[in-house]
Amino acid sequence: MADVSLSDITRRFGATEVLRGIDLDIADGSFTVIVGPSGCGKSTLLRILAGLDAPSSGRVHIGGRDVTGMEPAERRIAMVFQNYSLYPHMSVRDNMAFPLRSLRMGRAAIAAAIDRAAEILRIGDLLDRKPAQLSGGQRQRVAIGRAIVRDPSVFLFDEPLSNLDAALRGQMRVELAELHRMLGTTMVYVTHDQVEAMTMAERIVVLNGGCLEQVGAPMELYHRPATRFVAGFIGQPQ
Numbered sequence: 001m002a003d004v005s006l007s008d009i010t011r012r013f014g015a016t017e018v019l020r021g022i023d024l025d026i027a028d029g030s031f032t033v034i035v036g037p038s039g040c041g042k043s044t045l046l047r048i049l050a051g052l053d054a055p056s057s058g059r060v061h062i063g064g065r066d067v068t069g070m071e072p073a074e075r076r077i078a079m080v081f082q083n084y085s086l087y088p089h090m091s092v093r094d095n096m097a098f099p100l101r102s103l104r105m106g107r108a109a110i111a112a113a114i115d116r117a118a119e120i121l122r123i124g125d126l127l128d129r130k131p132a133q134l135s136g137g138q139r140q141r142v143a144i145g146r147a148i149v150r151d152p153s154v155f156l157f158d159e160p161l162s163n164l165d166a167a168l169r170g171q172m173r174v175e176l177a178e179l180h181r182m183l184g185t186t187m188v189y190v191t192h193d194q195v196e197a198m199t200m201a202e203r204i205v206v207l208n209g210g211c212l213e214q215v216g217a218p219m220e221l222y223h224r225p226a227t228r229f230v231a232g233f234i235g236q237p238q
């Protein structure tokens with residue numbers, strides 16, 4: 001069953017067509033990576049999934065519901081960005097609690113959700129710090145923790161590791177894969193980095209110039225690229 005389904009999604013900014021007739025089904029519980037060069041429309045596609053932007057035409061379904069036109073809060077999705085977007089004046093604990101307060105969750109339930117996320121991400125000793133007192137990797141863990149506490153049915157990641165150094169990026173890739181195994185939640189991960197796509201994805205979606213070039217398992221794309229672009233992009237040495 002497709003947990004997330006995009007049907008004939010188009011997005012225009014003025015005369016520029018940034019997404020052109022995107023059809024994509026994403027299976028429940030899968031880890032899908034959308035990869036493509038800078039400016040190809042990845043963030044726009046993810047923002048449309050999240051409800052932060054609306055398609056010019058086409059429909060979005062999540063968990064079998066037509067969510068086109070629905071607010072982000074109604075979609076049971078959580079999005080993690082590359083710039084963390086933590087509130088600088090709040091402690092880690094309050095950053096994580098903030099999205100839950102607006103969901104009318106009780107104090108005890110909020111505390112339990114934060115403890116569980118902190119344990120999963122090993123940030124229990126950081127809960128009373130402010131974002132400025134954290135390293136880049138710790139901040140990104142907190143941003144992921146803030147997504148986990150909402151118990152979303154779909155996680156969306158937009159280049160979450162691109163501000164981290166290479167060693168930490170490698171470590172976080174492994175941790176995100178572990179997180180996926182642990183939670184079993186549908187994850188859609190956007191990157192321009194082919195290595196990240198090849199190592200993390202169960203299924204890769206190659207986007208180029210607002211069009212889907214190919215969708216398939218990493219090795220399928222590597223051995224049987226459907227287009228010249230995919231052959232060059234996935235086969236390209238790093």
Ligand code: ADP
Pocket residue numbers: 013018036037038039040041042043044045
């Ligand atoms: P990616 O994330 O793959 O780098 P984006 O989705 O951010 O690409 O952008 C795709 C294209 O759409 C780019 O050419 C960008 O300039 C354009 N674009 C994105 N958002 C807007 C906007 N709000 N107004 C006008 N053009 C936009």
Ligand code: MG
Pocket residue numbers: 042043044
């Ligand atoms: Mg982007």
